[in-house]
Amino acid sequence: MVEAFVRLLCPECTKGWQAEPTSLPNHRQNFTCSSCGATRRLAEFMRTERDLDTIKQFE
Numbered sequence: 092m093v094e095a096f097v098r099l100l101c102p103e104c105t106k107g108w109q110a111e112p113t114s115l116p117n118h119r120q121n122f123t124c125s126s127c128g129a130t131r132r133l134a135e136f137m138r139t140e141r142d143l144d145t146i147k148q149f150e
């Protein structure tokens with residue numbers, strides 16, 4: 092089992108962090124930033140297309 096993580100970046104406050112894909116909801120579901128409270132679709136928190144592809148593989 093390969094350990095994977097994705098990099099997230101909040102589009103509102105620009106806070107960046109990493110998370111395990113299995114700990115995240117579907118990329119089409121809403122996700123709330125733990126720093127500023129902004130709620131957007133999880134896909135909008137993905138730092139790059141590659142990070143988005145990574146979480147899609149775990150859905």
Ligand SMILES: [Zn+2]
Pocket residue numbers: 101102103104105106124125126127128129
């Ligand atoms: Zn934020």
